[in-house]
Amino acid sequence: MRQVPSATPGPIRQCAELARKDLRLELRAGEALLVTAPFGAVALLLVPLAIGSDAPLLRQVGPGLYWVVVLLFGVLVTLRQSAVEGPAQLAMLRLCGVHPAVRLAGRTLANAVLLVAFELLLTPVAIALYDPDLSGWPWLLPLFPLIAVGLAVLGTLASALAHGLAGRTTLGALLVVPLAAPLVLGATQTLAAARYARQPWAWLFLVLVIDLLIIVATALAARQLEESA
């Protein structure tokens, strides 16, 4: 009979440990929140320079621009260099008996936490620059984590697919961004519906369904991706 040297902890423990490690690495590298977030803020600042500082216009396009920036720059957060394991580290994790799905789940968890922080950092910037209509703002509370999770899963998947390839950040982004279109729509339409006193539930539900679908798809794909990593 084969013997495993110790009682390996459950997948949830392992996932939490991996996420904790990722977050600690990000804390020390400061890549997502100290580099990518300011970069996103710069993008928000540049748009009015390009389209004109017409206050009513900016007020109208503000929320949409915010979510586009969250999507485009959030992808960079998920593809950050500090979340790339070298071959030696990957070998070590694999030999620790970490199942590929658990490895992806840990990365997703860390990504989601970082993305929520990223969204929260950019929110005051967008409000200050665009002065958007904030009626219906409580809908942002479920929206932030839902969008973050969806983007986190897609980013994890793209990162795994583009692992070790030339131009992985651009390739990863190209793989994710078109597929994330419904997330942007869901986010902007939830808020628009709330503003016009229509039921935002449908759009929120759409985001939730997308999240669940890509979680399931990624979990099923995890085992397949293992050998290529």
Added chain:
Amino acid sequence: MPSPVSASDSIVTLMDVAVVVERVPVLRGLTLGVTAGESVGVVGANGSGKSTLLRVLATLLAPVRGHGRVLGAELGTDESFAVRPGIALVGHVPSLYPRLTLRENLRFLARLTGRREQAADDALELVGLAPAGDRRAEACSQGMLRRAELARVLLAQPRLLLLDEAHAGLDDGSIGLVEVVIRRVSERGGASVIVSHDQPRLRDLADRMVEIRNGQAVPADEEVPA
């Protein structure tokens, strides 16, 4: 304590294995057996495929031809998932996270594999790195990282130990660590496969020697000109 294992227990069997890395054939027609308690030294010229062999034994690289078993698991199948925690690979590239301290690295591994954090600290202590435990891996010398890797092996308590460039970067005082680590594995009924260019030292450590030549493993009873 694991039950004592009879000497005939097979840890590794490779039969006529061929391995291709990035489209380049590296190993071809390689056959190798390693039994419990044994330590096998591997020598060969640069680029002959020694490190590739270790990756195959670690179940991280599947052969394109032939078949093999490691710790009972058929290579290239899902069976390898179950046996991986019993394998430790120390490659020639450090596997620690550069931005974590040595202690954080080892404690992370301990928690990930269900061991107490104290075991990680003990392992650091044993390799003489306890005072440097709070130093980030990126700030450590090559030799310190090698010692930390050996601490990782002590923590993992593998049944199959795979050591690449076993003596590289270690000072005279710590070179004995390699032997300690290998002995511990053998005592628990495991086996070691060790690659080193320091042939005299390797011959002292290993029960037998093989050379990788023309993609195959051949017995190397005499000194091999490397």
Added chain:
Amino acid sequence: MTRILFGRRLTVVGVVAMSAGLVAAMVAPPDRVQGDVQRLMYIHVPAAWLAYLSFAVTLGSSVGWLWRRTARYDRVAAASAEVGVFFTGLAIVLGSIWGKPTWGVWWTWDPRVVTTAVMFFVYLGYLALRRATVDSVARARRSAVFGVVAFVQVPIVHMSVVWWRALHQPPTVLKPGDPSIDHVMLATLLLNVLAFTLLYLLLLRARMRLAVVEEELERTSLGEGQELAGNAVLAPRLERS
């Protein structure tokens, strides 16, 4: 079956059908409102049909690869995606050219148009992923995973933009009752759809044959005769130079 699909007959039938389709598109009556511009429909619609068909085939063969791990599935998936990207691009460009005189704009934010554009970029990403991966097994594996995830997303993208806004002209052919299109025009359209489907099969077959040759080339270079990695390393020449 294979003989029929892969025999010379397919080429003959394909060429005949394409010529017939072209002639029919020329002689079909012009649209009462749009005039001759409307003839673009006979390419635009079949191209769009091929786009969906090829990506569905890519999905099917990606699943097939993950299930069976046979190289043939990977070849079909890749070939179909390449053909699909070409016809998606063609459908978008023709749609744009058709849209300008008809709707007065080059681009419209209609759900079907947006979905098709998203699909174009998704599968461009698929091809980029294939190009970037050197190892053939890793390439097959990664692109199969992406091929599945991508197509699963396509209906979601479509539904979300449908709910967002709907402007595109409602279905004229695939709806219950009498199609609201002239019968000659309908026949011409169907003929062209058939002809393009045959063209798709021809292109798919050609691309797959090419892939087989490419793989054979790779295999020969990997064959028994190929040098082992270690043989490229010689002992250094230490004697005085």
